[in-house]
Amino acid sequence: MTRTQLKEHPYRPHLAVIKEIIQETPTIRTFRLTWKDPAVSAHFSFQPGQVGQLSAFGVGESTFVINSPPTRREYLQFSVMRTGEVTRALHQLNVGDTVGVRAPLGNSFPYTSMKGRDILFIGGGIGMAPLRTLLLTMIDNRADFGDITVIYGARSPEDLCYRYEFDAWRAARVNLVLTVDREFPGWTERVGFVPTILAEEAPNPYNRVAITCGPPIMIKFVLAGLRELGYEDDQIYTTLERRMKCGIGLCGRCNIGGTYVCVDGPVFSGTALRAMPPEL
Numbered sequence: 001m002t003r004t005q006l007k008e009h010p011y012r013p014h015l016a017v018i019k020e021i022i023q024e025t026p027t028i029r030t031f032r033l034t035w036k037d038p039a040v041s042a043h044f045s046f047q048p049g050q051v052g053q054l055s056a057f058g059v060g061e062s063t064f065v066i067n068s069p070p071t072r073r074e075y076l077q078f079s080v081m082r083t084g085e086v087t088r089a090l091h092q093l094n095v096g097d098t099v100g101v102r103a104p105l106g107n108s109f110p111y112t113s114m115k116g117r118d119i120l121f122i123g124g125g126i127g128m129a130p131l132r133t134l135l136l137t138m139i140d141n142r143a144d145f146g147d148i149t150v151i152y153g154a155r156s157p158e159d160l161c162y163r164y165e166f167d168a169w170r171a172a173r174v175n176l177v178l179t180v181d182r183e184f185p186g187w188t189e190r191v192g193f194v195p196t197i198l199a200e201e202a203p204n205p206y207n208r209v210a211i212t213c214g215p216p217i218m219i220k221f222v223l224a225g226l227r228e229l230g231y232e233d234d235q236i237y238t239t240l241e242r243r244m245k246c247g248i249g250l251c252g253r254c255n256i257g258g259t260y261v262c263v264d265g266p267v268f269s270g271t272a273l274r275a276m277p278p279e280l
């Protein structure tokens with residue numbers, strides 16, 4: 001996994017303009033941004049899994065994963081769930097408004113080491129955001145990967161993000177398994193919690209990498225489920241959320257024991273998770 005830090009002016013955001021807003025679910029909006037400064041546009045690069053600090057001016061800054069893939073550079077995408085002050089302020093912005101972006105921050109998925117292998121994504125709710133970055137990068141290099149299976153769940157059909165591109169994922173030979181927590185009128189896909197669907201699908205661990213992100217309780221049961229299916233710790237990756245402030249390893253806000261999620265993460269292997277304190 002790579003570990004990067006901004007080299008210059010680490011607290012000064014670059015300015016970006018909102019080009020498009022997509023209402024994903026009742027509480028999640030996706031923002032498609034372009035850089036104001038053409039020099040930033042020309043030089044900005046990142047890896048799947050890395051995050052950015054988005055600022056709503058006069059309100060504050062919060063952490064969000066970059067969920068457009070590095071293979072598609074026409075805009076930079078963030079999906080924001082409304083939970084508190086900063087996210088509420090971001091949701092009030094309109095197309096044409098300006099935000100601040102400090103990015104890329106944190107480490108990334110070990111993309112290169114995943115080439116030649118089968119892939120299993122397991123996402124819950126807004127946890128699909130970091131998985132989408134990696135999934136689309138793989139779709140754009142489809143020949144480099146074997147089977148790609150995505151198990152994605154949410155509370156209800158309207159809580160699933162990125163519904164408008166599910167057909168394109170399937171067209172790229174992605175085995176997409178969708179689930180919601182209970183029956184809904186008109187819902188024809190799976191019903192049940194994500195860990196239950198994982199156990200039912202039971203994707204073979206041979207030469208496969210599993211990547212999961214979602215609510216902590218889902219991750220806990222998914223990790224147990226993967227180990228039950230025979231996945232070894234070094235075949236599993238997840239991303240952790242810890243409140244961040246500086247995002248560059250200086251303020252001590254995001255640590256788990258001696259691990260700083262902002263620079264040592266947010267991507268962690270199952271092996272790294274085992275070495276962390278039991279508070280997880």
Ligand SMILES: Cc1cc2nc3c(=O)[nH]c(=O)nc-3n(C[C@H](O)[C@H](O)[C@H](O)COP(=O)(O)OP(=O)(O)OC[C@H]3O[C@@H](n4cnc5c(N)ncnc54)[C@H](O)[C@@H]3O)c2cc1C
Nearest residue numbers: 062063064065079080081083084085086087241242243266
């Ligand atoms: C590495 C990383 C990646 C993230 N990616 C995304 C993303 O792609 N999309 C997205 O919508 N959110 C993401 N988050 C969470 C996001 O940063 C928080 O929801 C946001 O900071 C809340 O800010 P706020 O001012 O609106 O809410 P606040 O007023 O600060 O908090 C509102 C509520 O949310 C809880 N909360 C705030 N921050 C976090 C957090 N980091 N983890 C768990 N609970 C939190 C608070 O405890 C409180 O209950 C990510 C967080 C991290 C650390």
Ligand code: FES
Nearest residue numbers: 245247251252262
């Ligand atoms: S957010 Fe400051 S050290 Fe991680």
